[in-house]
Amino acid sequence: MTTIGFIGSGKIGGTLARLAVEAGHDVVLSNSRSPQSLHDLVTGLGPRARAATPDQAATDGEIVVVAIPIRAYRQVPTEPLRDKIVIDTLNYDPARQGSVPEIEAGDVPPHELLQTHLPESHVVKAFSTVFFGHLATLGRPVGAADRSCLPIAGDASAAKRRVAALIDSLGYDTYDVGALAESRRFAPGTRAQLAHLDPVGMFTAPGRPVTAADLVKLLDEAQ
Template sequence: MTTIGIIGCGKIGGTLARLAADAGHHTILSNSRGPGSLRELAAQLGDRARAATPEEAARDGDLVVVSVPLKAYRQVPAADLRGRVVISTVNHNPGRDGAFPGIEAGETTAAGVLQAHLPESPVVQAFSNIFFKHLATLGRPAGAPGRCALPIAGDDAAAKARVAALLDTLGYDAYDAGALGESRRFAPGTPGGNAYLDPEGMFAAPGRPLSAAALAELLA
């Protein structure tokens, strides 16, 4: 079993913590307010979960999920993450995060901004195009009918392989969308960014399961 550090334990990070704990992984939960605010969640997740600081989650995680608003990226502890594979769920939401001219100009992506802040940690973008409620419910065992593929993007092949193996344990196939910059193909507002939303009901409707072939079409 893997130890998953989680920096940012809100809607997406908290959902991933639950999926990881259910899959038998150890989890280290952290946020901006400190471990005290996460003890109840850690207790709910069982013996293999603990609340900690972002620095501890970074140092002690085999894989570390960064799931904070983009505007907080400078506070992600780069020194403690050195050498760690980082999974970024981070998107640019201008209303929440403010302007990022490089992203708006198409020169970089939210994951690219985080990667520039973490030059010694391979960043893999994942779980960033699925609504947290759908992430909680669409997972299926390997080989089950209707199992979803989720896109991942990153520049380091070994890091992507580790993230794909994690996705498999959480109930999802990984679809390799290419280098980190290719995460633009599943950023918010793109067809790939809405991949699991039922167009008829959007966020209120149950998630729409999507095969790798259907996802590939949306990303093309």
């Protein structure tokens, strides 16, 4: 079992924390305000969950999930994340979350922004393609015909293997798309992004399972 730190404990962080606790992992949650403000969430998650500051969550997590609005990326602590595996869930949506000048200037692609901020961490892009409501419900046991597959990407193979094992424990297969730069193939605007979305009901409808074969077809469209 793994201790997972969370920088950001909202829709995606909170959903992942619940899946992790249900799978038997320990979670350390943080947000932009205070550990006290996470009291209700942590109480609801039970004894495997505790609240902390972002620095403490980064220090205590064996794997650390970053799930904040991307515009706040500079506030992610660097020192406690040195040499650690960091899961990057971030998508760039300037209209809803605010713009990031260095992305707008073309200095860095959005999917590589967190790794540039954390050059000594092993960043693995994951969970950025699935709406939190669907993430909460689409997990299945190993071998289930309707088990979904999530894309991951990163520059460190060992980190990706560790993240794949964690995601497996949460009820999902993974497909390794390659280096972090290749995560452009499942970035916003691609078919692989929000692949679970039913075009009729969209965010109000149940998520659709996406198998590895489905996912590879969608990723190939963004070659």
